[in-house]
Each structure stands twice: as structure tokens, then as C-alpha cells.
Amino acid sequence: MRAVQATAFGDPGVLVVVDLPDPTPGPGQIAIDVTHAAVGLIDLFFRQGVYRDRPGMPQPPFVPGLEVAGTVRALGPDVTEFAVGEPVVSMSAAGTGGYASVYIADAARVAPTGGLDPAVAVAVVPNAAMAHVALTRIAHLEAGESVLVQGALGGFSAAFPGIARQLGASRVVGTVRAGKLAAAATTKLPYDRIVDSAELPDVLADERFDVVIDPVGGAVRTHGLALLRPGGRMIVAGNASEDWGHQVDTNQLWLGNVTVAGFNAGAYLPAHPQYMRPALEAALQAVAAGHGEIEIDVLSFDEAVTAHERMERRDVAGRIVLRP
Ligand SMILES: NC(=O)c1ccc[n+]([C@@H]2O[C@H](COP(=O)([O-])OP(=O)(O)OC[C@H]3O[C@@H](n4cnc5c(N)ncnc54)[C@H](OP(=O)(O)O)[C@@H]3O)[C@@H](O)[C@H]2O)c1
Structure with missing residues (x-):
């Protein structure tokens, strides 16, 4: 298979396109012919060596990438719920393997995508599924509650307003840095308002x-704490x-x-795998409802350094x- 490998910790130049043996699925797994692999900030942290020598974290050489979309290539011995050739998306896994033309996923992390554009599927669905888990299992968001999303247009953050709406949030406000205010003015994401994070907390007055x-994190985290209601x-x-x-x-x-x-x-999903499938279904519904409209730039593996x-x-x- 064709893959982008981080050959060492370092700057983006350590990413090299290589040929690796095709992997085959084991029990409970499926192999996916990848058409689109998402790039996330965590891939950069891994490549830069933020988690150097940390047990369980990828060490070079490794293939970055947590999320892929494509079609089912082969099924593990006991997997019956997918058909070869079916379009699918795989929810984030333990951090590696995505920038490859063949990806092995646990079947429980995979959802069929039907006619959904695979670029949209991989850019939005896994993050939206994680947003669903975070809002339901960790934040216990109730209908009628309000939500503030820091870094509102970032890859992960962008998944939250749609899922919050789906769960009945009454108001969803985002924050961005000054450089993203123009993009915030035209975003189709379902925010009620987006403010400049440098102007926190005053810009939100008593809200x-x-x-x-x-x-x-950092300064916006400090401000965010002061913006919670009692019980927040x-x-x-x-x-x-x-x-x-x-x-x-x-x-x-x-x-x-x-x-x-x-x-x-x-960390959460391997310990609570039962929440993955409902989260993926909720994410696909949110995307179908038009809640996941973000800008998506499609580059080739050869442009991984540029990415x-x-x-x-x-x-x-x-x-x-x-x-x-
Ligand atoms: N918990 C999970 O399961 C999970 C899942 C996915 C991602 N993540 C984590 O979420 C974080 C974001 O990942 P991502 O892939 O969404 O990255 P991303 O697409 O690069 O988005 C990062 C966002 O943070 C904003 N930002 C960066 N530095 C900032 C600062 N100093 N002050 C204010 N805003 C700042 C960026 O704003 P600008 O556009 O202005 O730079 C951007 O909106 C990473 O730490 C990643 O590991 C966690």
C-alpha cells in the first residue's frame, strides 16, 4: 500500500511517501480501501515529538492519521455486517495508520456512509461522533442549555454546534482568534454568535x-471557567x-x-465501546441535517508536508x- 510515514520526530519534512505491505483484517476488523484521510492537530503533535518516548504513543517510523473514509476492501473472519465495496467512515482510533491507501479498523468503529461525499464523511462524521459522546456522556447536556465552543472553527470544535443543536441546546456561542473573524462571519455552522477570544470575557458581558x-487551553480556558453558570x-x-x-x-x-x-x-471509547455506534448514527444524522458544513481542502499524499x-x-x- 501507499502511505505517508513520519520517518523521525521533527518538522513536516520528516513525512515521506512510502510503499508498505498491505495489511489484512483480523477478527472483528475490516480493511478499508482509503479514498480520504483526515489531518488533525494531534497528527502534528505526534510528528513533532510532543509525546516522545511516552508509552502507548506512536514513535517513528509511524503512519499518522486517525480517521479515514473509503470502501470496504475485506472483512475479518467473523465480521458480517458490512459488504465488500460498501462506502464507510472509520471513527478515530489510537492515533496512527490513517495516511495509507489501506487501513485496518475495528468494525465497531465503522459506519456506512451511503451516498455521503467521503471528504465530508471523514472531515466531519468522526468529530461529530466524538462531540456526541462528549456532550451526552461527559457534559450531560440537557435540552434548553447553552454552550460555548472555544476555537469555534477548528476541526474538532466545528463538530460541536451541530450536535449541541441536535441535543436541544438553546444557544451556541463560539470564540475564534482575530484572524478567523472573517471566516466566522460567513460560516454555515449553527452558531448564534461568534466572538473574538482575545476579548473574553468582557465581549460576552453577563452571559x-x-x-x-x-x-x-491556555488563556481561553481560564476565561471559560469564569463564563460557566453555577452547575456548569x-x-x-x-x-x-x-x-x-x-x-x-x-x-x-x-x-x-x-x-x-x-x-x-x-481513552474513553475503548473503555466504553457501546457508545460508539449510537454516536456515529447521531453524527450521520447531524450531517444529513446540514449541521456539518465546513470548508474542506483536499490534497494528495504527495502534499502531506504542505498539509x-x-x-x-x-x-x-x-x-x-x-x-x-
Ligand atoms: N478529545 C478528543 O477526543 C479530541 C478529538 C479531536 C481533537 N482533539 C484535540 O483538540 C485540539 C484541536 O484539534 P483540531 O484537530 O481541531 O485542531 P485545529 O483544526 O487546528 O483547530 C484548533 C483550533 O484552536 C484554535 N487555537 C489554537 N491556538 C489558540 C490560542 N492560543 N488561542 C485561541 N485559539 C487557539 C485555532 O484557532 P486559529 O484557527 O485561529 O488558529 C483553531 O480554531 C487538539 O489538542 C487535539 O488533540 C481532541
């Missing part, structure tokens, strides 16, 4: 939220700001009567997906 989604829940879901030393004042949790909960799909360079420059308004 407070039941749930804050924060894959960004913050989901810490990433660290795009790369502020690895950020701290939370636990006395602020007590006095504000708020909850801070982590969500990491890579990572653009992500590092923050020159992406939605998501980049790669084609073999």
Missing part, C-alpha cells in the same frame, strides 16, 4: 453558559494553544460550583483531507 467546550460543566478536550503548563484553581471550582471534566476519545505546514501556519479554515 454565562451551562457547558463550555475547550480543545484550546467545562469539557477539556485538547490543547491547541500548546500551553502544556496551564493550571486550574480548584477553589474556583468550589466557589463557582462548576465541574471541569476531561474528554479524550482515544502539515499549513496546519502549523494556522492557514486552514476548516479541515484538510488527504487522498492516496
